[in-house]
Amino acid sequence: MGSFNILSIAGTDPSGGAGIQADLKAFSALGGYGTTVVTALVAQTTTGVAAVHPVPPEFVTRQLTTLLDDVRIDAVKIGMLADTGVIEAVAAALDAYRLRNVVLDPVMVAKSGDRLLAAEAIEGLRTVLLPRADLITPNLPEAADLLGEDEAADLEEMEEQARRLLKLGPARVLLKGGHLSTGDSTDLLVEPDAPAVPFTAERVPTENTHGTGCTLSSAIAALLPQRAGVAEAVRDAKSYLTEALRRADDLEVGRGKGPVHHFHAWW
Ligand SMILES: Nc1ncnc2c1ncn2[C@@H]1O[C@H](COP(=O)(O)OP(=O)(O)O)[C@@H](O)[C@H]1O
C-alpha cells in the first residue's frame, strides 16, 4: 500500500477539538500523512470563540505554494476560510496545482454560534469554491445559507436541497443531518443522475460534539485515496466519527462542549 499525503486548509483550535488540530488527528488515525495551511488563528476552546485573527491572503498563498512546490498532495480538506481574500487564494492554488480529491466543508459558524466566515464571503464560497470541489459537506444551516432558503426539516427536503446545491457546481454533496431532531443521525450523499445514498448512524447521547464536522470531512479526505470510491470513503469516515463520538465522554477537556475522541482505527 502506498503512502498518502493529505492537506488541511483551515483555521486553528488551541483546545485541539476542531479545525487544523482535529484534522491532523483524523488524518493520522486513518493512515494519512497530514500537512496543513493555516487560514486563521482562532482563540477558541470548548466554551466558544474569543477572537479570530485571519491570515493575510498573500501569506495563505505563500504557505500553499511553498508546500505544493515540494510535496505531492493526494487529497485536500478545506475548512474555515475566514474571508473572500482567503477564498480566492485557495481557489488559485487548487487550479495552479490541479489538486484532486478536494473535500470542502463550508464552515460558517462555530457550535457556539460565533462566525468563522464573514457573512459577505458566502457569495465567494458559493461561486468560487463550490465548483472546484469533488465533495462538499454542509450541515443543514450551511446548506440553507448557501441556497438562501430555510433549513430542511426531513430527509426528503434534504435530498431536494442537496440536488439544488449540485447545480452550484460541486461534483457531489454530502448533506449532514446531525442537526435534525431525529432518533438517528443520517447524512445523504447525492450526485447527478444517481439515487441519493443515505448513511445512518445511531445518535450518540453526548454533549461532546466539538469537531464532528471537521473530523468527518478530514476522515473522508484521508480515506479517498485509500478506497474504491467516494461512497466507500464516506461510509468508513462516518463509522470512524461515530466511534469517536462514543468515546468522547472518556476525555476531560474543558467545561463546554468537549471534543470527540480520536483513536487508532481498526482497519
Ligand atoms: N450525537 C450524534 N451522534 C452521532 N452522529 C452525530 C451526532 N451529532 C452529529 N453527528 C454526525 O456528525 C457529523 C457532523 O454533524 P453536523 O452536526 O451535521 O455538522 P457540523 O458539525 O458541521 O455542524 C454528521 O455525520 C452527523 O450525522
Ligand SMILES: Cc1ncc(COP(=O)(O)O)c(N)n1
Ligand atoms: C477553526 C475551526 N474550524 C471549524 C470549526 C467548526 O467545528 P465543528 O466541527 O464542531 O463544526 C471550528 N470550531 N473551528
